Amino acid sequence: MRIGILGSGQVGQALARGYGRHGHDVVVGTRQAAVGDLAVARPEDAVRGADLVVLAVRGDAAVELVGSLAGPLDGTVLVDATNPLDASAGAPRLFVGHTDSLGEQVQRAAPGARVVKAYNTVGNALMVDPQLPGGPPTMFIGGDDEAAKATVAGLLRDTGWDVVDLGGIEASRWLEPMCMAWVAHGVRTGTWGHAFRLLRPEV
Incomplete structure (x- = not known):
């Protein structure tokens, strides 16, 4: 997959x-000339022709960037890995929540994109091939396009995750606060190698 x-x-x-x-x-869309040994391109070029795109920028930059790429993103599976974090007052807090979410704002900024919220409830070190005691952790996802969610779920399972679908993109209203629970545990313990797992009868 590209x-x-x-x-x-x-x-x-x-x-x-x-x-x-x-x-x-994989190609990284960035304005930087180089990012280690990774293939890079301008954001608009990284999006064109991709089977799947992951939005992995700061939350306060997400909507503007996606809006600028709304045309190229039309019809594309767009994985929103962002969180609406604001640390300007010290401890991080969410700058949107309860009746709206960053995931929904991203979807509105690129209405033709097939947005799926994922990856926002775990640290980057565990995002691919997480190895934790007790079996694979659970990645919670949400989005309005069932086929797009199936594509993302397949990618997640192939890279070591259990997957739970929480419904439409409005599920971002619950997933984004989960990030704060993940952060709170890290702050209290001084460790960051943790992830959530949903225990349920069918698994």
């Missing part, structure tokens, strides 16, 4: 290298 990664930070690099290990053709 995958475009929008963002060259820690999340984007972790996903790009992880997908590459699984044989996917």
